[in-house]
Amino acid sequence: MSQFAVLALLFAGEALAQGAAYSQCGGQGWSGATTCVSGYTCVKQNDYYSQCIPGTASTTAATTTRVASTTTSKATTTQTTSSAPASTTLSTSTTTRPVSTTLSTTTRASTTTSASATPSGGSGSGAWSSAYSKAKTALAKLSNADKIKIVTGVGWSKGPCVGNTGAVSSIGYPSLCLQDGPLGVRYVQGVTAFPAGVQAASTWDTGLIYSRGNALGAEAKGVGVHVQLGPVAGPLGKNAAGGRNWEGFAADPYLTGIAMAQTISGMQAAGVQACAKHYIGNEQEKNRETMSSSIDDRTVHELYLWPFADAVKANVASVMCSYNKLNGTYACEDDKALNGLLKSELNFQGYVMSDWNAQHSTNAAANSGLDMSMPGTDFNGQNVYYGQALLNSISSGAVPQSRLDDMVTRILASWYFVGQDSGYPSVTWSSWNGGTGAPSVSGTHSTVARQIARDGIVLLKNSNKALPLSKPASIALIGQDAIVNPSGANACKDRGCNTGTLAMGWGSGTADFPYLIAPADAIKKQASSDGTKVILSSTDDTTAAASAASQAATAIVFITADAGEEYIVVEGAAGDRLDLNPWHSGNALVTAVANANKNTIVVVHSVGPVILETILALPNVQAVVWAGIPGQESGNGLTDILYGSTSPSGKLPYTIAKSASDYGTSISSGDDNFSEGLYIDYRHFDKAGIAPRYEFGFGLSYTTFDYSGLTLSYTDKSAGSSTVAPGGISGLYDTVATVTAVVANNGTVTGAEVAQLYIGLPSSAPASPPKQLRGFQKVSVASGASATVTFNLRRKDLSFWDVGSQAWKVPSGTFNVYVGASSRDIRLTGSL
């Protein structure tokens, strides 16, 4: 069977490929009907969901208890290399045997997942056991009317938070407060406006990402928010112009997955429920509520589902289904996506809520796995799909009682799971009257905000040691991005304008700034202590810019590119960017400055990639500083880098191309069939042999690093557990190989380096990207010192999703291992 045929059958549609067969092999209840096409068997997944699985009844059913038996002796061989590039290979005996052994074991274990997944009813095993036990006890005390209150929002703007559900006093359950968002508590005064997700990702610092999540969660809890609507893994960033990419992390599932897990762990440790969103295929704003994302099964698993798997493994409490359709079915009523992938294959124990007004049905949504309707009505107070409508469906049997009970159990269990059942703060503010009246919760969080604003900065170009600045006699600061919006940092609702310095995009993923340190504010302070004269031209007018630039020893020119959510249109952009050029004629502004000043430094605040060719062609542009989307501490973080108190250590979480067309993807005007498959961002550039301007993972420092001493050890000793736990088959997350290298700072100042590991799958795997990020570690190294970086490779990191067997497989053969400073700056190579 061709891959296309398999995909059509397994993912999009059973309905399309088999006519009515899918509905008879799914939906509520187990009929035992075997209505799949030849070679497939209808297999019960849970009480509401059955699926056509490749194979015969005997082979699929038998996998439940099958555990691979293999004899694996430990194969650990390390080899130290002293100069790059190094070629390190395991000894012949270890190279050939263990990898192929792993192949068969992993296949069997994973097949178990697909063929006999844990029921979509939350099982409450492992870490969730106590929470489920409490939830079930509480459930027994509830009437159906109570249960409906728990699963249905009270309506848009009918409670203090952007989402609210009904309280049930008999079990001490409050009106749940659901509030954005991914970079701070939306609509509440006095909270921290953290750097956006994309800035956190560009630090590549797992500790900082955790700290950000923990601080976000502490503030949300402090003001009484039960569910914080973030972090974001959808969009992943397949479209460079995607409006909400900045809310998420990186155009790579591995980095995004790590960032999701760290953020969620931090948030939930602070006591708030996290919400991984927007699930799934929500890669653009244009037509987001009508378009269909048709994504093949392998691409779903290896790109778009991957970071959600990490989120589930981190025990995320909730997931928000997205506006778009998936293979023709709305994501919030997609049985395969919700019951199948999320709840069965990934063993998600929390609950699924709809994006706001993304629900389109009662029975289909409920039976497909939607647990909570948000905000409970549409934005006009109409269209209540749960509430009385769901009660009616329970009465008629269209939705089974067990499904309602499962919804409530999942929601209550999540509440218990993060310990919200005792001493939780109450909400003392309202989203709809300015958000005043909340307790002070920001504490010392400006410190982590500044660290991320700083360490997420990527130095793209630094000719003639233009940076760091060393007490210049005079400096010109040019462009409206140098100052705060003269009307106030929060003048535009949901940050729906690009006026003044750009420190967050627009839409629901915003927070009100408690203050905003603009670049000019912080630089002026530093200049004052240095005795530097400052000339400010705070507009984008080119004549004024040239005049200011001509008067200074150094000119710093600030440019932007903004994006956001589709319900606000900014300068003609309805969410997605119109192109990848700087806004406000930024190229002309930089040209005017560079023509007037030989020492021009360009600072870019941007939601994503910008085409820099015009700017880089200007000989007087000595440095380009990619300052990202930095939040309230923007100017302070930037000044730390410009003046060298900290060496830049950020690396690009996406590729900056020479031309927009080089990306091979663009915003669709209708449905999107994701024909690029696995080849987004650097995966596409590598495969197509296109030279990027600045590659994924790129970033300069004020020092330099040498790489040496590559070691590779194969540490897997077993077949890997076939137990299904949150995140999927637990064996997929076992460390099966470890790679180390030595990073030496051979420059003159202390600096931090992000060492990156990329894997090339063996030729026995189906066609795959030449390199895929599968490890990274950031280390701070003093001048003249060195540090060892360690990459632990999980079984999943060496696997591909095999559509035919519906399993993760480790292919046999030689894995290429690349360790380096970026996806194109590979310093050490080896093989497993």
Ligand SMILES: OC[C@H]1O[C@@H](O[C@H]2[C@H](O)[C@@H](O)[C@H](O[C@H]3[C@H](O)[C@@H](O)[C@H](O)O[C@@H]3CO)O[C@@H]2CO)[C@H](O)[C@@H](O)[C@@H]1O
């Ligand atoms: O905030 C919860 C989730 O909401 C989604 O975005 C919505 C956003 O929160 C909301 O403010 C906005 O409301 C506008 C509405 O769409 C429009 O019809 C009306 O005229 O004005 C309203 C506001 O000003 O709607 C957004 C959805 O369209 C996000 O997708 C999700 O990520 C949030 O967590």
